[in-house]
Amino acid sequence: MARHGYKYSAGKLIRHGLTRGDWPRMWRRPEARSSYDVVIIGGGLHGLATAYYLAHNHGMTNIAVVDKGYLGGGGSGRNTAIVRSNYLTPEGVAFYDRSLDLYNSMAQDLNLNVMFSRRGHLTLAHTDSALRTMHWRAEVNKLQGIDSSVIDPQEVKKQAPSLDVSADTRYPILGALFHPPGGIVRHDAVVWGYARAADHLGVHMLQETEVLDILCEGGEGPDGKGAGGRVTGVRTSRGDISAPAVVNCTAGWASLISNMAGVPLPITTHPLQAAVTEPCKVFLPTVVVSGSLHVYVSQTDRGELVFGASVDPVGTYRVNGTLEFTEELAGHVLELMPGISKMRLLRQWSGLCDMTPDYSPVMGTTQVDGYFVDVGWGTYGFKAGPVAGETMAETIATGRDADLIAPFTISRFTEGDLVGEKGAAAVGH
Amino acid sequence: MIVVNCPHCGPRNSSDLRPCGEVTTRPDPATASLSEWRTYLYLRENPAGWVTETWYCRSGCRRYFTIERNTATNETRSSEAS
Numbered sequence A: 001m002a003r004h005g006y007k008y009s010a011g012k013l014i015r016h017g018l019t020r021g022d023w024p025r026m027w028r029r030p031e032a033r034s035s036y037d038v039v040i041i042g043g044g045l046h047g048l049a050t051a052y053y054l055a056h057n058h059g060m061t062n063i064a065v066v067d068k069g070y071l072g073g074g075g076s077g078r079n080t081a082i083v084r085s086n087y088l089t090p091e092g093v094a095f096y097d098r099s100l101d102l103y104n105s106m107a108q109d110l111n112l113n114v115m116f117s118r119r120g121h122l123t124l125a126h127t128d129s130a131l132r133t134m135h136w137r138a139e140v141n142k143l144q145g146i147d148s149s150v151i152d153p154q155e156v157k158k159q160a161p162s163l164d165v166s167a168d169t170r171y172p173i174l175g176a177l178f179h180p181p182g183g184i185v186r187h188d189a190v191v192w193g194y195a196r197a198a199d200h201l202g203v204h205m206l207q208e209t210e211v212l213d214i215l216c217e218g219g220e221g222p223d224g225k226g227a228g229g230r231v232t233g234v235r236t237s238r239g240d241i242s243a244p245a246v247v248n249c250t251a252g253w254a255s256l257i258s259n260m261a262g263v264p265l266p267i268t269t270h271p272l273q274a275a276v277t278e279p280c281k282v283f284l285p286t287v288v289v290s291g292s293l294h295v296y297v298s299q300t301d302r303g304e305l306v307f308g309a310s311v312d313p314v315g316t317y318r319v320n321g322t323l324e325f326t327e328e329l330a331g332h333v334l335e336l337m338p339g340i341s342k343m344r345l346l347r348q349w350s351g352l353c354d355m356t357p358d359y360s361p362v363m364g365t366t367q368v369d370g371y372f373v374d375v376g377w378g379t380y381g382f383k384a385g386p387v388a389g390e391t392m393a394e395t396i397a398t399g400r401d402a403d404l405i406a407p408f409t410i411s412r413f414t415e416g417d418l419v420g421e422k423g424a425a426a427v428g429h
Numbered sequence B: 001m002i003v004v005n006c007p008h009c010g011p012r013n014s015s016d017l018r019p020c021g022e023v024t025t026r027p028d029p030a031t032a033s034l035s036e037w038r039t040y041l042y043l044r045e046n047p048a049g050w051v052t053e054t055w056y057c058r059s060g061c062r063r064y065f066t067i068e069r070n071t072a073t074n075e076t077r078s079s080e081a082s
Ligand SMILES: Cc1cc2nc3c(=O)[nH]c(=O)nc-3n(C[C@H](O)[C@H](O)[C@H](O)COP(=O)(O)OP(=O)(O)OC[C@H]3O[C@@H](n4cnc5c(N)ncnc54)[C@H](O)[C@@H]3O)c2cc1C
Pocket: A041, A042, A043, A044, A045, A046, A047, A066, A067, A068, A069, A070, A071, A072, A073, A074, A075, A076, A077, A078, A079, A080, A081, A082, A083, A209, A210, A211, A212, A249, A250, A251, A252, A253, A257, A272, A273, A274, A308, A349, A350, A351, A352, A353, A374, A377, A378, A379, A380, A381, A382, A383, A384, A429
């Protein structure tokens, strides 16, 4: 099989180290063509994976990935890199589990070490109702062959000894949903791997190119946009590009792009914040999530603790850190792990999330011919990147929604057929 | 900090209130088709700029009111609609 671009190896590392020679660029900076077969808006993980699978699985290589900033500058470079498949609905479980399979072979497929660490994932229950949801999830998961079960506080202590499982805390830990195949991946490497492999197959990465409008004809709305019409191209800050297929992979900005095609979305944009501590000796073997306490934590290979929470309550496109977040985070984390009270926070940051009413994505074909969406990724789109790329590529190449994403098309909102994942995705991304 | 001016209680940190989202036109439930009703329930404009939205003064007067907020800058001003 053709390797994607420059082959990385231990020998090359030593040679570059000794000679201090430059590493070859991972992707080119090409001049834009005036037309492409597919224009993908958004150079995050989803846009890049879609481009890669279009080229690799379907032989379509006349493709541009257009980004107003740089590749991975959105949520793909800001997330906390948790992957898992222990969702609540059978549709969700099947979908996310395929993504874990793709993550499993990714280092080989893309010839880049993405540092996938299947370290296990714990979702803590502090109330009877949370415990009930965990049992429900475990049963749905087991039926689909997913390794997932409810464990008691003593077993929780074995998996993560730093957790306080005593009964006299404010929010005692009553049990947890344990998902051994879950873990973390190096998110930047995943972005770079897909970008490099897609570039190698001929895809154009057009960075610092902002999409200003989507060009349509025949639709019922103004300028031929909207239902019944079809896409003819995009207007960008560097000129018009014609294309019969345009894909919206812009996550937090998805509504702005979709309104340009006359396709309103069931989405509101909220910031999600995260924070990281100074490094210390590795002591936390698993990913730990607490829905009731609105917090989750994992430890990187470098020893930093990475924390996240639920989205900021006020919808906005402005990302900045808030004191409310830091305060609540610290309080809740110390509730779980009193032992880390002396650790210092190093950094905190924020990214935009495209929240849907049912915590499931909006994917596939739309009421405008040639306009495809891969949005509504909220706080859980990193783990879905590979399968979203694979299924979106199939959908674009065949013009028919791939089986795995048929439950997630936009029509579910007019047909009242929502796929409720709140119980599995509100905090535990 | 996002400052929201409650018409009854004055300026407050947004965390004292509950945001209830952009104001949308509610179709008549007696005559609306299912798809019109669901459009009203779920679809949003979600603009990056000025939007008229509803807030609930959760820990103050406990009344609902509308304001205008710029979602790109979080500047707020009183709303014509209130
Ligand atoms: C703090 C944080 C933690 C998270 N943790 C997790 C996690 O642990 N696990 C998980 O699965 N998910 C997590 N997520 C969610 C995940 O990061 C996102 O769902 C995912 O990265 C979305 O990827 P994307 O490629 O669709 O979009 P993005 O990576 O956001 O890319 C969208 C791109 O579109 C571009 N764009 C926007 N407008 C335009 C325009 N007009 N023209 C051209 N380009 C445009 C942007 O520049 C951007 O690069 C987290 C998110 C955040 C913010």
